[in-house]
Amino acid sequence: MSADWQLLLEQVENKLGQNVGDSRRFFHGRGRSYEGLEQVCVDSFFPALLVTFFEEYEGEVELCEKLWQMAEVRGYQGVAAQRRYLPGAPLQWHFGEPVTDPVAQRGDLKFPLTFDRQNVGFFLDIEPGRAWLEEQVRARAGQTSAKMLNLFAFTCAFSAVARAAGDIDIVNVDVNRGVLNRGRENHEVNGLSLKGVQFLQFDALRQFKRFDRRGPFDLGIVDPPTRQKGRFDVSQNYEKLLRQLPACLAAEADLLMVINSPRHSEAQFRELILGSDRGYEVVARLEQNPDFPDRDPDAALKMLHVKYRRQSQ
Numbered sequence: 001m002s003a004d005w006q007l008l009l010e011q012v013e014n015k016l017g018q019n020v021g022d023s024r025r026f027f028h029g030r031g032r033s034y035e036g037l038e039q040v041c042v043d044s045f046f047p048a049l050l051v052t053f054f055e056e057y058e059g060e061v062e063l064c065e066k067l068w069q070m071a072e073v074r075g076y077q078g079v080a081a082q083r084r085y086l087p088g089a090p091l092q093w094h095f096g097e098p099v100t101d102p103v104a105q106r107g108d109l110k111f112p113l114t115f116d117r118q119n120v121g122f123f124l125d126i127e128p129g130r131a132w133l134e135e136q137v138r139a140r141a142g143q144t145s146a147k148m149l150n151l152f153a154f155t156c157a158f159s160a161v162a163r164a165a166g167d168i169d170i171v172n173v174d175v176n177r178g179v180l181n182r183g184r185e186n187h188e189v190n191g192l193s194l195k196g197v198q199f200l201q202f203d204a205l206r207q208f209k210r211f212d213r214r215g216p217f218d219l220g221i222v223d224p225p226t227r228q229k230g231r232f233d234v235s236q237n238y239e240k241l242l243r244q245l246p247a248c249l250a251a252e253a254d255l256l257m258v259i260n261s262p263r264h265s266e267a268q269f270r271e272l273i274l275g276s277d278r279g280y281e282v283v284a285r286l287e288q289n290p291d292f293p294d295r296d297p298d299a300a301l302k303m304l305h306v307k308y309r310r311q312s313q
Helices: 005-019 062-073 127-139 157-165 177-189 234-248 266-276
Strands: 024-028 038-044 048-053 078-083 089-097 103-106 109-110 147-151 169-174 198-201 216-222 249-259 280-285 304-311
Touching: 005 024, 005 038, 005 062, 038 103, 048 062, 062 078, 062 089, 109 157, 109 177, 127 157, 127 216, 127 249, 127 304, 147 157, 157 177, 169 177, 177 198, 198 304, 216 234, 234 249, 234 266, 249 266, 266 280, 266 304
Parallel strands: 048 078, 147 169, 147 216, 169 198, 216 249
Antiparallel strands: 024 038, 038 048, 078 089, 103 109, 249 304, 280 304
C-alpha cells in the first residue's frame, strides 16, 4: 500500500507538543477515519515510540525516520515498528536506541511491557473503563466487605488501578498463568499491597464454580477476548457467561461489560445483556477514548456500565 503520511505526522506532532507523560495513542488509523491510513497506528510509551503496521506500506522506514526527527528533540530514546502483517509480528528498532524495559505510564502507575509480543501488555483504548473503575472504588471507601471480580484479567491492569484507588478485595481470573504472573508483577512494581488480591488460573466460563464462592462481588469487570480459539467466542459464549454471573454477585453490583467486536452493535450488545438476566440494567455507555476515533461507533470498543439488582423470586 502507498500512503500520504502528512495527516498522520501532523497529529503526532500535535500530541507530542501536548505532553510526554502518560502513555497514549498518537495516531489511530484502525478506526477508519483517515483514508489510506487504516492499517497503521502510532503509540507513545515514553521514551519509546511504537509504530504498528497491520498491512505492508511503501515508505515504512521513511515514516519512522520522520517520526524520529520529531520525537528525538522531545526526549524520546527510539522508534520501533511492529509489523503485524508478518508471521510472529516482528519488532524492529529503526531509529535511536532500543528501549530495553518499556513501560506504559498511567499517572503514578507503571506497567512493564513486552514489545516482542503482539499484545504488549497494556491496552490504551480501554482507559475510560479504568477511570470508571477508580470512581467506583473510591465511592466504596470504608466498605470493608467490598469485593471486585476481574474476569479475563490478562495482565491485571484493572486490578492494579483498583488497588491503587482504595482498599478493596480483588479476584483476578484468567486461563493463562503467564499473564497472571505479569499481573502480580504489575502490583509489585508499583508497591501495591497484595493482601486480599488473588490471581486464579481458571477458565471463566467452564470453571465458573471454581471461583464463584469467593464472592459475593459488588463490583465486576467482564472484558473477554473477541475470539480465543478453543476457549471463548463472544458470539457463542458471552450470553452463557452473563447468565452464570449473578450467582456470585451481591444483591446490588456495578459491572463494566466490554465487547470489542465490530460485528456486534451497541444495540445488539445491550440486548444480549438484558436478555441474560432480568436483574441487569444498562446504565450508560462509557465515552470512547478520544485518542481512538472511529468512523462507526458501533464498530468501536463498547464499554457499558451495567447495574445488577437481584430480583425477588
